[in-house]
Amino acid sequence: MSTKIAFIGAGIATSYTLIPLLENFDEKSDLKLELLIIDKSNDFFKGMPYGERSGKSVLLIQDLKNFITEPHRAHFKNWLDQNIDELSEVFIKSGGSYAKEWVDKNSPLYQKGEWDDLYIPRFFFGEYIEQEVKKRIERLVEENRIHVKYIRKETIAITKENDEFTIQFEDNSKVKTDKVILSVGSLPYKKLFDAELKNKKTALYIKEPYGLGMEENMTQITTFIRERKKNNLPTKIAVLGANASGLEMIYKICDKLPMNEFDTSFKTLSSHGVMPDGSFDTVKAKNFKANHLLSLLEEKSLTADTIAQAAHKDIDEAEKQGLGAATTVGIISKGFGDLLPKLSKEELLNFACFHGNQIGRRQRCAGNHYLSVVNELSHRERFEHIKGRFIELDENSEGLSLTYKTNGGSNFKEVSETFNIVINCLGSVDLTSVGLTPFFKALISEGLCEPNPSKIGFKIDENMQATENFFIAGPLLAGNQIEERIFWHLEHCARIIWSSSVLSKKIIASLN
Structure with a gap:
C-alpha cells in the first residue's frame, strides 16, 4: 500500500522536510510513498533565493555562521571545500568586477577552510542542497x-472531498493526493503599478526583483541604461524598500554597469529611513546594555506589548548613541529573548503576530561587500535614503513620477519626484489584502486555510496542519508556535531548517 504526498513549492522548506523524512522513512519497510514535487519554476529543491531566479552573482545577506546552524553548517563547509574552485569560476563568469573582487579578497580565507565569517554567493547553497535531496531520492x-x-x-486551486485532495493547475490538468504540504515561500509582492508604459525610453518599472528572475530584470535594466548613455542621458533610479532585495538590486546594477562609466544615481524609500547595517563595533558592543529590557527581568507578569515597548526604547537609545543594528542586534535580541519565557501562550502568540517583525525591521544587517557599494555611491553624492511611505506611481513625459509621504510625525508632507527606473522591493501583500492572488483567496474560501492574526501566516494545529492532512511549511508558518518556539517570520534559513525537521516528524507520524 502506498501514500501519495504532494509538495506544492520546491524550495528549501521542502528540501529540509524531505531530507529527514526520507532518512526516517527508510526504516519503514512496509510502506511506499508516491511523492509529487510541484513548482512553477525549474528551481527544484533550491527555491527562488538559491536558484536561477536570483542568479549566480548575489550574496547571502548574513555571514555563514548566522545563516545555517550545526551540524548542517559543518557538512556544507566540507562540500564547499571540495567544490570551491568550480563554484568560484561560475561566480566570476556570472558577475562583474564585484564578483572578481569578492574572490580575490576572500580566497585566502576559504582556501584555509575559514568560511564562517564570509557572506558567500547564494547559489553555492542552492547547488549543495539540490544534491543533498536528490541523492536521497535516487537511493x-x-x-x-x-x-x-x-x-x-x-497551482491555481486545491479542493478536498472526503479524505482526498484535488490539485488543479493553470493548464486545467489535475492530480489527486492523500496529503498536501504547502511550501510556496513568501506571499506575492505588492502591486504598485499596472499601467502599460507609453515611453519605454524614459521609464522602466520592475514590479518585483525575482519574479521573472534577477538576470532577466538586469538585462532589462542594463539595456535601458546603456541606451540612455548613448544619448548622454543620466538615469535616476528609485528602489522602493531598504531590505535585502533592495540592496541586491543596487549592488547588481553597479556590478554590471560600473559607476565610473555610467551616469546613474539612486534613491531608496523606506518607512524607517535606515539602511541595513554592517559595521560591528567590538568596543561599543561590550559597553551597550539593553537597559529597558533588562529592567523587566525581575517582573513576574509581563505582556508582549511591554516587552516590545522596551525593545523599541533600547533601539532608540542605540540610535542616539550612533550604534547600528550590526552592533546591537545580538544584545537586544537576547534581551527580549530572555523575557519571552515569562509570557503566557496567548501573549507569546501576540508577540509573534504583532511585534517580532516590527522589531526586526529596525534591526536589519548586511555584509559590507553590499554596503560598500552604497557607501561609494554616497561618497560620490549619487545615493540618498528617504524616510517615507509610498503613495502612488504615475508615468509622465520624463519618466515615472513617484509620490510618497515623508515620515515626520504631524509635520509630514507629500513629495513627488520623477525617476527613470523604479524597482519595487517593498515586500509582500498580506492574507487579507485586496491584491491577494486567487490561489490564496480560494484556500481561505474553501476553508482549507485560515489566516492567523499576523495576516502573513496560516493557523496550524499541534501537528502543523491547517486542516487534516494539509500541512504548512516555510514562511507561511509565521505567527505560530511550533513546539516550544514562536515564529514571527521564517525567511531565515536556520528557522526553516528547524521547523521543517519538526514537520517531517509530523508527516511520518501521520503515516501510521
Whole structure:
C-alpha cells in the first residue's frame, strides 16, 4: 500500500522536510510513498533565493555562521571545500568586477577552510542542497521504496472531498493526493503599478526583483541604461524598500554597469529611513546594555506589548548613541529573548503576530561587500535614503513620477519626484489584502486555510496542519508556535531548517 504526498513549492522548506523524512522513512519497510514535487519554476529543491531566479552573482545577506546552524553548517563547509574552485569560476563568469573582487579578497580565507565569517554567493547553497535531496531520492527510488513525479506547473486551486485532495493547475490538468504540504515561500509582492508604459525610453518599472528572475530584470535594466548613455542621458533610479532585495538590486546594477562609466544615481524609500547595517563595533558592543529590557527581568507578569515597548526604547537609545543594528542586534535580541519565557501562550502568540517583525525591521544587517557599494555611491553624492511611505506611481513625459509621504510625525508632507527606473522591493501583500492572488483567496474560501492574526501566516494545529492532512511549511508558518518556539517570520534559513525537521516528524507520524 502506498501514500501519495504532494509538495506544492520546491524550495528549501521542502528540501529540509524531505531530507529527514526520507532518512526516517527508510526504516519503514512496509510502506511506499508516491511523492509529487510541484513548482512553477525549474528551481527544484533550491527555491527562488538559491536558484536561477536570483542568479549566480548575489550574496547571502548574513555571514555563514548566522545563516545555517550545526551540524548542517559543518557538512556544507566540507562540500564547499571540495567544490570551491568550480563554484568560484561560475561566480566570476556570472558577475562583474564585484564578483572578481569578492574572490580575490576572500580566497585566502576559504582556501584555509575559514568560511564562517564570509557572506558567500547564494547559489553555492542552492547547488549543495539540490544534491543533498536528490541523492536521497535516487537511493530510495532505486530500492523501489518511493516513486517521485516532478510537475513544473503553477497551482491555481486545491479542493478536498472526503479524505482526498484535488490539485488543479493553470493548464486545467489535475492530480489527486492523500496529503498536501504547502511550501510556496513568501506571499506575492505588492502591486504598485499596472499601467502599460507609453515611453519605454524614459521609464522602466520592475514590479518585483525575482519574479521573472534577477538576470532577466538586469538585462532589462542594463539595456535601458546603456541606451540612455548613448544619448548622454543620466538615469535616476528609485528602489522602493531598504531590505535585502533592495540592496541586491543596487549592488547588481553597479556590478554590471560600473559607476565610473555610467551616469546613474539612486534613491531608496523606506518607512524607517535606515539602511541595513554592517559595521560591528567590538568596543561599543561590550559597553551597550539593553537597559529597558533588562529592567523587566525581575517582573513576574509581563505582556508582549511591554516587552516590545522596551525593545523599541533600547533601539532608540542605540540610535542616539550612533550604534547600528550590526552592533546591537545580538544584545537586544537576547534581551527580549530572555523575557519571552515569562509570557503566557496567548501573549507569546501576540508577540509573534504583532511585534517580532516590527522589531526586526529596525534591526536589519548586511555584509559590507553590499554596503560598500552604497557607501561609494554616497561618497560620490549619487545615493540618498528617504524616510517615507509610498503613495502612488504615475508615468509622465520624463519618466515615472513617484509620490510618497515623508515620515515626520504631524509635520509630514507629500513629495513627488520623477525617476527613470523604479524597482519595487517593498515586500509582500498580506492574507487579507485586496491584491491577494486567487490561489490564496480560494484556500481561505474553501476553508482549507485560515489566516492567523499576523495576516502573513496560516493557523496550524499541534501537528502543523491547517486542516487534516494539509500541512504548512516555510514562511507561511509565521505567527505560530511550533513546539516550544514562536515564529514571527521564517525567511531565515536556520528557522526553516528547524521547523521543517519538526514537520517531517509530523508527516511520518501521520503515516501510521
